[in-house]
Amino acid sequence: MNKINIFNEIVEILNNDYAGYSAKKHLNQPEKYHITNEMTDEEFVKTVQSYLLDFNDGHLYFNKSDAATTNRGFKVRRYENSLYVTEVTKDSRFKLGDKIIKIDDLTINEFANKHLKLLEDHIHERQYWNVGLQNADKILLVRDNDELIFHLKNYEWESYIPTFTFKQIDAKTTYLKIESFADAEPIQKLLQEHSLEITQSSNLIIDVRINHGGNDTFYFPLLDYIFDKNISFQDLFEDDETMYTNYTKRNCDLWLEELKEYLKQNLDESTERLIQEEIKMVEKNYDKGMTLVPEDTDHMICGKNKPKNIYVLSDVFCGSSGETFVSNVKKSSKVTVVGRPTMGIMDYFNVITVHFDNYEFDYSISKMHEKYHYNQTGVVPDIYIPWTPEQIEHDLDLQYVLNLINK
Template identity: 40%
Template sequence: MQTNKIHELAEDIVNIVTHDYARYNEISNKRVHRDYLNNITNGMDYNKFYKITDRYLKIFKDGHLRIKDNTGEILKNNFKVRRFNNKLYVTESNQNSPVQIGESITAIDEKTIDYIAQENQDILDESPERQDFSFILDHGREITLSNGKKINLIKDKTYLSHKSKYEFHKINQETMYLKFNDFNNAAEINNKIDIYREELDNSKNLLIDLRENKGGNDNSYFGLLDYVFKDKKYYSELKKEKDFIYYNVTKRNLDLRKKMLFSFLKPNDMKDTMLDKVIKKETAFFENNLGKGLVPYNDSEDIDFFINGKNKPQRIIVLTDYFCASSGENFIELVQKSSKVTVIGRNTMGVTDYSNCCEENKGDFSIIYPISKRSYVDYGLGILGKGIKADIYIPWTPEFIKEDQDLALALKIFKKSSI
């Protein structure tokens, strides 16, 4: 990164947020941008620039708006935590982590968890249960455990990186269990469905675990919808009334969107295919409305198919929590329309109000941001900061580290319905 042009890069990031980002016209606090730029100076090192920019983008509390390191040099904390009361409990760690799963943290850099939450309320959720302390741990130096022991934090380049995991197995004779930690790979998911089709067709109960689902592509879960719904219907019938999207039609967004869309096509795909038609329609829309800001776009005709509903499984439970985001949330929203389905756990992350992300590559880093807004936000029905509500709420407690209470309740409900 050219250190003599760091301030210029920061100014362009502010321009993305205030001009190209789908929420550009909802951001009224100009001081946030001014404070960010005042903290950026030419000549500062990349790590400091990354940290300041990361924090600036987190102020908007939109999981789809973020900075991504392309160098592999940014160090991260190497364990995960969840907050309960005034402690952080370790829920995941690796062999290099200085703490073990189940241990609890009472302070970071000699500041209590409650004090840190107050100090960082501009980037943390109001609800303690939904607070993500990863940024604070990434930049902290020392933690204090509940037993009073102080430990220096270890930062890794290869921290707890995400790997797609799709798990299918029978819990018991009547119940099939599916786990998706993302919806990134439609081909692999559909292949799994084909392999386990007989078990799915003959299972009385289906348990779908979307906890910590990081999203991906909606078409990855389309193959499951025949099992989710009992009645036959078209996919388009499931959309909310007056549910459409606005695209923020700027020159930057046109260029980035075209680049991304055309990357989906193989050389022999540039024919009269459905994908080709969708790309041409969207590109023409952007070119015809360039510079108009948020413009309504009807995407209901782009993707439609027939859902061949099935009687079995008869009962479906979907597990969800705060770390279920993006396409995972779209799935939750969709399946709650089925009489078969009960969603249990905690509210999802709440990032689908603004989606269709673009990536602006700046060399050492990229800025990822959404360019579309869903129409229901204007009716006060947005889920940003709230998430999609579970049908049965189960608060997270440290007992989850020893026993999966979501799973236990799901199996109890299945057993009761069998009596």
């Protein structure tokens, strides 16, 4: 399939199948982008991705499936007019806390203004600088009062393995770190192995500061610990807190494929039943187009009195289903969310993938009622703690929560 035809089909999907086709119509300007069959794969992916960035929707994504995705071998975060190395993955020339003050002879602010579209936000701690650095050649950094110049290198991404961790912090406080809701089994296993410790503690800290999302259904077992009474999941929502799904033929076929893939996982009976219900819903509305979908999930949350207090740690690296988790648990009187707002990509959700030979295009088929959109802000925490370079050495969010508990 040639590049012009692929681009034209993506435009067609965004005009008809994408959940935001109507609301984002004024941003959909394919005529601004020139596609040729002769352009390189890299040029093609960058051009299409630039077109998608116009929609301000983090669930729109295009890539070459058989290409090795590269990164710079380290990760950074912005504070004021500098970048700080927060993680070193491959490039051992860098050290935690290195302070980057110039990129390609531009100040951080100048580089940000030039590449703001890639960074996707004006707010410093929400900018995607690990993406921005892909468009840089050299950096000037400060280490131990010395200024050093480095030319950047590329490294292949390694497969990401999410972390699922339990810790007993002390006799009255337990801690869960959950970096994904893409698989049900790790969460089920974590709760099966540590249910007793959790229910015997007064405080539970759930860390989703890094969470790459997945399927909302897979975090349902956590809700029993988070709410203090029995309540139906659908009763957590206001009457007008509704969602819509664009049940076009293409969307139904692809979404059914996704749901049937979920059923191949090792699921508990309740989770499997919920996915089967979703399959029936798709089959019922097949090829009906944009349709109001009332929240009728009949999952019953079996609330527990203990832990008495739930603290959820959030950050901009918590996206997709991680965000709906934060949003929904805020409806419990036991919960306090601490940290920074989430990523902000859940106005449009239920992501499916179209395969064009060796290219892949992701887009959403469902959307929330506009009254409940929060892509511009993310889900806002109850207690905001700004990110500073001190976080590299000291977990200020966790320490804040522990201080609250000790009071």
